[in-house]
Every structure is written in structure tokens, then in C-alpha cells.
Amino acid sequence: MHPSWQAALASARPLLENIEAKLNAHPGEFVPPIHQVMRAFEQPLDDVRVLIVGQDPYPTAGHAIGLSFAVNPDVKPLPRSLKNILIELRDDLGKAVSVGGDLARWSSQGVLLLNRHLTTDLAEAGAHTQIGWADFTDQVITVLNRKLGRKLVAILWGAQAQQLTGALCDCTVLSSAHPSPLSARRGFFGSKPFSRTNQALIQAGEQPIDWSC
Template sequence: MQFDLSRLGDWSSLPFFDDALPSIASALATDSRTILPPSAQVFAALERTQPDAVKAIILGQDPYPTPGHAHGLAFSVEPDVRPLPRSLNNIFKELADDLAFQPSNGDLRPWADQGVLLLNTALTVPAGEAGAHAKLGWSTLVEQVLQRLDDHPRACLLWGKHAQKLGAHLHNPDHLRIETAHPSPLSARRGFFGSRPFSRVNEWLIARGDTPIDWTGTS
């Protein structure tokens, strides 16, 4: 798998791209399975939301393992995907309860364009094998991204124990930290539903004199 790193912008200064990516790329190049998302979309979240533009961070786990779903942003799918993945459907249920809005599709790129970093903690997955690349080495990149974003207060939406463990790399006491259960069907009713993350982020941004996120934006 070959990567075009020319669109990384300020993220390209992270040591990961020189120190760790070559071994990951070599491992992927020798893997005969279909790897998702396509190589041109693996770093889409970073390309689309540059460090200084990040207002909020949402950490996912790994890309959707169904071909045609993942396009490089956590929880997001291509606009024509039906039905929506169950975790995303639960996110939209909470959005509807919180802000009385239901998006028309599952493409979250408009969120990314407003400063919401939608970062998976593994950036690739073999088709049909969820979690298979969890230990491939992508966590090094995620740790460096979070350390880079620790310089200024951000809204950090840490859904589930996996994201909360990685959130230990965020030390700035002025971050807004919203830690709840994951929106998956197995855990959403254990604290994700009713957590009002979208309005709480906006209230925090407004209190800081910043522009709120238009969570109703769709592609």
C-alpha cells in the first residue's frame, strides 16, 4: 500500500511519518487481503482538519470493515450508504434528542470541515475483519496527534474505554472532556444516550468566545 503524504499539511511534522509509517506500509504491502479504506483515504481525517483548526476531537476505533463504507473519518460513511452502521445510527439518535435534528446521510465531512477531528485509533482494517489492525502500530500516530493537540483547550469526546485510555495523552486541564459509554448497540444505553455531547460542546465553545459547530451540516 502506497501513501501520498503531500496533503498532510502541518501534521507531516509528526515523527510517526518518518519513524513508524514505513514498517506499517511494508506490512500492508505484503497483506493479500483487501485493506480498507483505499490508500488515498487512510489519512483523510488529518488532511481535512489541520492541527490549528481542531476545536473538537472524536476518537473512533477502526474503519468500518464493510467495503464501500469507510472513507477515512471515524464513524463517517459515504453519503449513499444505507442502512447506517449501528454506532452511527445511535450517534444520530442522540443528536436528534440533543438538538432535534436528524441528518439525511452518514457523511460527517461537514463536521470535519468545521474543526471536528474524526480520528480512528487504527487507520486501516482488512475487509470483514474488525479490529485486525489494532496492533499494527497506528496507535503511535494517535498518541502523537493527541500530544500535538494538547497545546490549546479542545473539546474531547471520549466515547468508550478504548478512547478514554488514549485520552490519557491529553493533559491540558482546560480541555472539555466528555467521557461516556461508546455509541455501539452493546453500550449506548449505559451512558451515551442522554449525554448531550453536541450541545455541551457548543456551550463550551460559545463560553470561550468561539464559533459553535453546526452539527446539522451534511454533505
């Protein structure tokens, strides 16, 4: 964690220590690797301009890297949700994007790629929903809303992410269906989240994101 996040989330330290103890005692393998679990918080809190919320890490070996929806550039084939995100990015902005899908480039520009639950079991999605991550990310959302307010644009894909709408009451919230293959054609495709986010940032006096990846 960047020191600015450590200071803002000081009250969450006992919760994180409890989660860490559960992970250390966990009998099976989990993802992402322990050194990447908090990767979303490497950038300074005050640099955050956009929030994208995922559910939990990809359960496939070698996919989860601690940033929601992101994988390493050498991962082939891409997870289907990420593939759909890149299709919408291309259609929204009208320009080609690389097939690598390196979303870490977004993170360096102030896009917080946050999963609701920061770990899961290898090969089992949603396995860690009861170990305390939701309580922790609730505190993260509260900090973002309080400190950044209207400067922050939150992109909420799917019903689980949209449960955070009320907690982001001071921010600009853009909602649509989830990019997963099960729902992408029910409102994700055509939602134009990238151009709409940049429009909202400009209106708030912020610099737009270069969504190239």
C-alpha cells in the same frame, strides 16, 4: 496530510513508512482504500477544535472512508453506531437531521474524526491493532494537547477512547459510553455531547459547531 500536520508529525515519519510497508505486503484486502487512510488529516492542524475518537474503520465493504464513524452519504442502511449517533444528535439539539449522516461536513468545520487504528481487514474489525497505528495516534494526541490545549474539546466514547484521557490533560474532555448497540443505552443516549461541546467551545472563545449533517 495537510502540510501543518506533516510538520507537527515529522518525527512519526519512520513509523508511518513502516506501517505503509506492512500494508503494501499485506496479503488480503483492507479498508479504507489506501488513498483515504490519512483523510482525517486533510484539514489544517490549527483549524481543529473538536476531537472524536473511534476504534478502527468499519470492516464492511464500502463503509470506511477514513473518518471515524463516517460513511458516504449513499450508504444504506447506516452502521448501527452511526444511526445511534444521529439519534442522540436529534434528541440533544432538538431538531431533525438528515438520514444521510454525512459527517464529512463536521470535518470541514474543525472536527477531527480520528480512529485509534486507521486500517483493518475487510470483514474483520480490529485486525490491525498490532501494526503500529496506536503508536502513531498517540503522537497525534500529544500534538493536539500541546498545540491546542483548552481550545480543544475531546469527545471520548467508550473505554478504548477514554484511555486517552490522561494524554488530553490540557483539553476539555467529554466522556460517555460508546454509541454501539451493545452500550448506547448504558450512558451514550442522553449524554448530550453535541450541545455540551458547543458550550465548552463558547466558553473557550471559539465558535460552536453546526452539527447539521
